[in-house]
Amino acid sequence: xxxxxxxxxxxxxxxxxxxxxxxxxxxxxxxxxxxxxxxxxxxxxxxxxxxxxxxxxxxxxxxxxxxxxxxxxxxxxxxxxxxxxxxxxxxxxxxxxxxxxxxxxxxxxxxxxxxxxxxxxxxxxxxxxxxxxxxxxxxxxxxxxxxxxxxxxxxxxxxxxxxxxxxxxxxxxxxxxxxxxxxxxxxxxxxxxxxxxxxxxxxxxxxxxxxxxxxxxxxxxxxxxxxxxxxxxxxxxxxxxxxxxxxxxxxxxxxxxxxxxxxxxxxxxxxxxxxxxxxxxxxxxxxxxxxxxxxxxxxxxxxxxxxxxxxxxxxxxxxxxxxxxxxxxxxxxxxxxxxxxxxxxxxxxxxxxxxxxxxxxxxxxxxxxxxxxxxxxxxxxxxxxxxxxxxxxxxxxx
Amino acid sequence: xxxxxxxxxxxxxxxxxxxxxxxxxxxxxxxxxxxxxxxxxxxxxxxxxxxxxxxxxxxxxxxxxxxxxxxxxxxxxxxxxxxxxxxxxxxxxxxxxxxxxxxxxxxxxxxxxxxxxxxxxxxxxxxxxxxxxxxxxxxxxxxxxxxxx
Numbered sequence: 001x002x003x004x005x006x007x008x009x010x011x012x013x014x015x016x017x018x019x020x021x022x023x024x025x026x027x028x029x030x031x032x033x034x035x036x037x038x039x040x041x042x043x044x045x046x047x048x049x050x051x052x053x054x055x056x057x058x059x060x061x062x063x064x065x066x067x068x069x070x071x072x073x074x075x076x077x078x079x080x081x082x083x084x085x086x087x088x089x090x091x092x093x094x095x096x097x098x099x100x101x102x103x104x105x106x107x108x109x110x111x112x113x114x115x116x117x118x119x120x121x122x123x124x125x126x127x128x129x130x131x132x133x134x135x136x137x138x139x140x141x142x143x144x145x146x147x148x149x150x151x152x153x154x155x156x157x158x159x160x161x162x163x164x165x166x167x168x169x170x171x172x173x174x175x176x177x178x179x180x181x182x183x184x185x186x187x188x189x190x191x192x193x194x195x196x197x198x199x200x201x202x203x204x205x206x207x208x209x210x211x212x213x214x215x216x217x218x219x220x221x222x223x224x225x226x227x228x229x230x231x232x233x234x235x236x237x238x239x240x241x242x243x244x245x246x247x248x249x250x251x252x253x254x255x256x257x258x259x260x261x262x263x264x265x266x267x268x269x270x271x272x273x274x275x276x277x278x279x280x281x282x283x284x285x286x287x288x289x290x291x292x293x294x295x296x297x298x299x300x301x302x303x304x305x306x307x308x309x310x311x312x313x314x315x316x317x318x319x320x321x322x323x324x325x326x327x328x329x330x331x332x333x334x335x336x337x338x339x340x341x342x343x344x345x346x347x348x349x350x351x352x353x354x355x356x357x358x359x360x361x362x363x364x365x366x367x368x369x370x371x372x373x374x375x376x377x378x379x380x381x382x383x384x385x386x387x388x389x390x391x392x393x394x395x396x397x398x
Numbered sequence: 399x400x401x402x403x404x405x406x407x408x409x410x411x412x413x414x415x416x417x418x419x420x421x422x423x424x425x426x427x428x429x430x431x432x433x434x435x436x437x438x439x440x441x442x443x444x445x446x447x448x449x450x451x452x453x454x455x456x457x458x459x460x461x462x463x464x465x466x467x468x469x470x471x472x473x474x475x476x477x478x479x480x481x482x483x484x485x486x487x488x489x490x491x492x493x494x495x496x497x498x499x500x501x502x503x504x505x506x507x508x509x510x511x512x513x514x515x516x517x518x519x520x521x522x523x524x525x526x527x528x529x530x531x532x533x534x535x536x537x538x539x540x541x542x543x544x545x546x547x
Contacts, residue, residue, distance in 0.1 A: 305433060307457035311409060324433060324457070333433065345430030381415045381461070383426060383437040383453040 003317035005363040009204070009295055009356035010153055010181060011321055015247070016206040016358075022250040023208070026243035034240050035231065044242050051249025055213050058252045059179075059198065060189035067214045067232045068245050072180040072201030073104035074225070075214040078236070079176045079197040080108045080147055082222030084117055087144035087174075095119045096138045096146040096173075098130050100339040102153050104199075105178055109147075117144075127288030128157035128340050136167045145174040150182035150198075154323055154336040154352055155287030156296025158186060165194030174220065180204055180212075184255035184357075185263065185293050196220050200252075202244060206357065207251035211244035255357065266294040266355055269364050273297050273353060276368040280375055284398040286323075286337060286350060297353045298323075300342065302398055303385030304349040304378045306333075312374040313351075318367050323350040345384065346398060401458060402492035408462035413469050418451040422519060425511025427531070428504050434460045436504050438468070438512040440479075447471050447479055452508070459498035460505075466490050467505035476513055480528065482506060507531055 006014070015023075026047060032040030034048050049063065056063040069075045084095055097109055099121045109119045122134040130148055139146070146168050151158045161177055168175035176197040179188060184205040190198055196217045203209040216222065216235075228237025255262075274297045278285060282302035301309070306324025313320055323334030324347075332338075333347035342350075353367065379385040385393070401409070418439035426437040434456035441449040450472050452464040467487050471479040484502035488494050494502060511531055514524035 303455065305456050305460075308409070308461060311406075311458045315410060343430070344433070348430065348433045381412070381453050382455045383435050384430060384455045386417065386437075386453055 003366065005318045005367055007353040007355065007359070007363075007367060008319045008321050009359070010156075010352065010354035012203045012209060013206045013356050014358065015208055016251065016254060018254055019207055019247045019250045023243040023247040026246050030242075034242060035229070044240075047246050048240055048242065051245045054249035054253045055200075056215075058183075058188070058256050059200075059215060060191050061215050062218065064233070065190075065215055065218055067216060067236050068240060068248070069212040069214055069236060070210060070238075070241070071212045072102075072178070072199050072204075073212075075199030075201070075212045076102070076104040076147075076176075076178050077108050078214055078225035079199060079216075079222065080105065080145060081112065082225055083145045083174050083176070083197070083220075084112050085115075085223045086221060088115075088117065092142045092144035093117050094140050094143045096122065096135060096143060096148075098122050098124060098148050100124050100128070100152060100154075100336045101147070101149050102178055102180070105147055105149065106335075122148075124339050126341050128152055128155045128286070128336075129288065129291070130159050130164070132160050132163040132167055135164050136171070139167075139171045139173055143171075143173050145176055147176040147178065150177045150179035150188070151186065151293050152287065152336060153181045154334055155298045155340070156181070156293035156354075157287045158182065158291045158293060161195065162193040168196075169194040181293060181295075184252065185266075185295055187259070190215055190217065197222075202248040202251060205251045205255045207247040208244045211241050211248050213248065262357055263294050266357070266359070269359060269361060270294050270297060270355055272361070273355070273364045273367065274299070276364075277351075277371060280372050282393050282395040282398065284346065284395065286340065286342065295355045297355075298350060300337075300346045300350045300398065301375050301379075302346065302349065302393070302395065303382045303388060304375055305382075306348055306350055308378050309349070309351055309374060312377065313370065316370045316374065318370055320351055320353045322352065324348045343397075400495065401462070402494075404466075404490075404492040405459060405462040405494065408465040408491065409458040412452075412461055412465035414451045414465065414472065415453070416451050417453060418449060421449075421451075421512075423512045423514075423516025425508050425513070425515050427507045427511055428456070430455070433457065434501060434504055436460065436464055436508040438464075438508040440471075440509075440512045440516060442476065442516050445475050445477075447474055447476065456501065456504075457498070459494055459501040462491060463487050463494070463502045463505040464508070467502075467509060471509060476516075479509055480513060482509060 034044040120138040198215040202211040286298040306322030337347035421439035423440040428435040484506040514528040517524035
């Protein structure tokens with residue numbers, strides 16, 4: 001099958017031509033260690049500082065507040081463990097997060113529970129939003145940090161970050177947000193939104209894999225995660241991933257150029273895909289329609305299991321992902337879909353299609369021609385679908 | 399996770415799919431919570447499985463194991479079908495990823511459930527012949543969280 005439509009941009013993206021071009025010199029002739037004193041070392045240093053400036057400018061931070069890391073997960077680990085351990089020594093042993101965070105945050109919190117921290121997991125509503133009042137109610141005198149994701153990775157719902165930021169600031173509690181899915185798709189202003197720390201990753205915005213960043217507001221002190229040399233102002237050791245850092249700087253600049261036009265075009269395509277798929281009987285949109293990333297479509301198909309769906313889509317040249325247990329390597333479906341109240345059976349039958357800046361309308365049309373056939377084929381062999389009444393097949397139990 | 403070419407072949411073009419209208423034994427195992435449900439239909443004549451079909455809600459491995467298992471018992475005497483192990487199904491498929499082995503267990507149990515149903519319909523107690531069907535073994539959930547307790 002020659003046809004290939006990539007609709008899994010929330011998993012990773014293709015490196016853009018412009019990013020690759022910007023990176024190439026730093027993979028070839030400009031190989032100097034940025035910590036070295038001679039000319040090719042100094043050139044590398046300048047390139048890194050330029051990239052730092054670009055990342056800072058994109059989120060309203062100062063360059064000195066940006067620290068490059070190895071990935072979004074490292075940024076999350078560093079922010080939460082670094083803050084919790086430092087403040088834990090001052091008796092602050094409580095953390096607040098939400099039930100539907102990425103595992104980079106959830107498993108970090110679980111690890112801290114084993115170190116003696118107490119974690120409050122605030123719920124999300126049926127549409128996939130955290131209620132800021134729940135966060136405020138959970139704050140205690142010993143709360144060290146609040147970590148709430150900017151936008152959910154599976155259902156694309158954009159959280160009320162500014163409101164949560166204001167609450168945390170008023171209570172003098174550190175506020176971290178995992179913005180890995182949001183970056184490039186929403187406008188972020190860390191100062192205006194009272195964000196103390198923010199995680200981002202390069203490979204979600206057409207930069208390479210293996211590079212991320214953590215914004216740490218000036219004056220916020222957290223423990224180091226990677227000890228060693230004096231890189232990143234002595235806060236994150238390790239020789240810099242030079243070319244990838246340059247790539248991240250270029251990608252974040254590119255993604256915010258013509259931003260309004262890009263978002264409106266992607267929103268139009270996303271709506272076409274979402275509404276087209278919802279024409280299939282017995283389907284359900286997971287996550288609210290409003291305040292949703294322009295990249296994200298997440299739909300459950302009654303009576304169908306997700307992995308079979310993905311395999312058949314792949315055979316037709318469409319790449320997507322699912323919250324099905326079978327794709328997670330465990331027997332439980334996505335914790336995100338369960339957190340918004342889906343039954344296990346319906347959660348197993350979910351499909352996430354995520355658009356990139358390079359997705360075309362023709363690709364959406366092709367996808368819309370494939371999915372109904374694939375769903376119909378799986379339903380024809382599904383004992384669940386077979387046993388449902390006409391009312392159930394009309395979507396009454398979704 | 400990688401499936402063998404054989405698994406992909408049976409997933410893409412499964413054999414013996416659909417409801418068998420004149421079946422005289424039907425067995426269903428698994429549950430939606432675990433993500434896999436298999437339903438097997440058999441038509442038995444003179445102790446031989448003359449026809450067989452399946453319907454499955456589940457992943458690629460569940461569909462492929464259903465397809466292979468039905469192939470392996472078609473035209474066979476009941477006693478041979480009862481001897482079919484999940485291991486034989488896995489081998490016939492050139493292997494399954496470790497996390498998917500439970501699908502082959504479900505296929506084995508679905509066949510046993512269909513045969514048990516056949517005996518019941520004949521007025522014969524299936525337990526001495528088929529044994530107890532313990533669904534929870536296949537589902538892999540710990541007992542506390544499993545709805546099939």
